[in-house]
Amino acid sequence: MPLPEGIPTVQLTGRFLTPDGRPLTGQVVVRAPSLVTFGEFDVILGGPVTAPLDSTGAFEVVLPATDAPGMIPDDWSYQVAEQLAGVATNRVYSILLPAEAPEVDLADIAPTDPSTPNYVAVRGDSAYEVAVEEGFNGTVTQWLASLVGPQGVKGDTGATGPEGNDAYEVAVAAGYSGTRAQWLASLVGPQGVKGDQGAAGTPGTNGADGAPGAPGVVQSVNGISAAEVTLDAAAVGAVPATAPGAANGVAQLDASGKVPAAQLPASSGGGAVASVNGYTGVVVLAAGDVGAATAGHTHTAAQVGALATTARAAANGVASLDASARVPIAQLPAAAGRNMWTPQALGFEAWSCDPYTVANPVAKYLKPNRLYFVGFNITESTTVDRIVMFARGYGGVSTNRYRAGIYRENGTKVVESAAVALTMAGQESGSMPAMVSNHIGAVPLAVTQTVLTPGRYWAAWALVVGGTADFAFYHVQNEAPVATANFWMPGTPFARAWYTEGQANAALPTTVSQSAAAVLADHDIPIMALANV
Known part of the structure; x- marks a missing residue:
């Protein structure tokens, strides 16, 4: 429209x-x-x-x-x-x-200069404004008058010209910005001060002035018409002054702002109690009379709408809080992170780091009789029966040349494999052909199925018999002079990657210590995982 x-x-x-x-x-x-x-x-x-x-x-x-x-x-x-x-x-x-x-x-x-992103297009100067800029000193009316030259010789009568602007249009041209109605209203000035009363005129010849009349009377008040009106309480819708405390009147308040007892009905209080819970006379109520428990009665949690203390940290119960007012991680679900690669997403229970993030993956060989340690952070009870090494370029050997184990942070051994031979890397079920032909993938060593409680652990791996070319592995940084994994904030140190020399073809040591003099941390870091198959 x-x-x-x-x-x-x-x-x-x-x-x-x-x-x-x-x-x-x-x-x-x-x-x-x-x-x-x-x-x-x-x-x-x-x-x-x-x-x-x-x-x-x-x-x-x-x-x-x-x-x-x-x-x-x-x-x-x-x-x-x-x-x-x-x-x-x-x-x-x-x-x-x-x-x-x-x-x-x-x-x-529209603006084009990025330094002035906002501006308003405006009109140019009027002729009067141009005249002022050129030096004219006067009002618009004076400027308009200056445009009129001396009267010339009277010429022949010309054709009738167009109708000129009315006063409002002239005012608009002179700068007035309101409507026509507003302009007309602006022409009316404020009311002047009332003048003095004039002198009385001369009486006419047809008769003399009469004497002043008497003041008039009120015609009616509240519907009453009389020369002198007297109003009572009913005439003005009020309560008579005699009504407070009187029969059929209104209640009168005492000094405390309350209705006195004498003005209350007999049924509102003040009489004797007829009975209490069906008893009359001097009544003594027992617990059963008012639906209460007897002294010494024990209520269960369910009777008072509560949960028993045994529900804490129990199945179908409620979570408990630890000393730091947080839910212990053991009570949290073992759920994988959303839309991200976790050890569980690839069939493992835990890993030392994501193999996908490994930098400069050049094949490096395990040195015989060197016992490698790689750190794991176990946050919830985890069952494992495999210690896994990520390898490339390994074809497998038939002799029992390898041992692996798991140690707690305090250095005590949790579980150890037997000396075993290994199958080729890339032979796990479902491996893609390129992994099989290039011997790239996970190489597991079986151990007795073990439950690892929350804490920090090391997985240990050793080539106890053989030469340097018997096994190769991925690593985090090629020829790292110091393992980049080994750093921590103040507290108990925990080295995530270290090794010791001189491991013979025998059982792994019962205890180890990362602070021993023979411990070194100048090697490339093997990538390891834990699994339960």
Whole structure:
């Protein structure tokens, strides 16, 4: 529906293209002040105007001129918000749309300088303003008068000219910005001070002035008509002063603001109790009379709507809190992290680190009789029966050349494998052909099934018989002079990667210590895991 006829409008157009000439998609949103009132046309305008770009990247919208007469408020501007797909930074800026330019293209008035992202297009100076800038000193009226030269010789009567501006239009041209009704109201000045009363006139000849009349009387008060009206309480809807404390009156309050007992009905208190729980006379109630438990009675948790203490940390019970007011990790579900690779996601129970993050994976060989230790952080009770090494380039040997075990942080041995021969790397079920042919993958050593309680552990691995080329492994950093895994904040140190020399083909040591003089940490770090199959 178009705007009411008579409101001056401006047609705003624009077109948006990519640098190579393809039309952009999106829309241009134009906002006026929250509400604009046109009293002369009985209409209020508000809300944004959204102009979508067509298939050529162009838009067109017709809007009220920002200097339309008679609108409230006046002297405002439109805010333009460009919402273009694929443009990193969309602009928001202000524009004026005066009625003197009925067709405007946005490209002619939108900002282009990034240092001035918001500005308002304005009209040029008027002729009077130009005259002032050139040195004219006077009002608009004086300037207009200066344009009139001396009267010339009377010429022939010309054709009738167009009707000139009325006084209101002249006022607008001189700078007045209100409506016609507002201008007319401005012509009425404030009421003057009341003047003194004039002298009495001379009596007419037809008769003498009469004597002043007597003052008039009130015609009626509250429906009573009399020369002298006397109102009682009923006439003004009030309570008579005699009503407080009287029969059929109102209650009277005592000094404490309460109704005295004498004014209360006999049934509201003050009489003797007839019976209590069916007893009369001097009544003594027992616990059973009021539904209470007898002395010494013991209630169960269920009877008082509570949980028994045995429900704490029990199946279908409630979680307990440790000394730090946190739920112990043993009571948390063994759930894998969301959308991420965990040891469990690849069939392991734990690993020293994610093999996928290994840097510079050059094949390195285990040195015979060297016992390697790799750290594990066990956060919940975990059952294991395999110690796993990640290997590449290993074809397998038939002799019992390898041992592996698990140690607690305090150095005591938890479990140990027998001396075993190993199958080739990449032979685990489901290995892809490239892993089989290149001998890349997990190499497990079986141990007795063991439950590891929460704590820190080391997995140990040794080539006890054979040469340096019998086994190769991945590592974290090639030729690392110091293992990057070994650092910690103040507290009990726990080295995640270290080794000792001189491990013969015999059982692994019963206890170990990372602080022993023979311990070294200058090797590449094997990647190990724990599994339960």
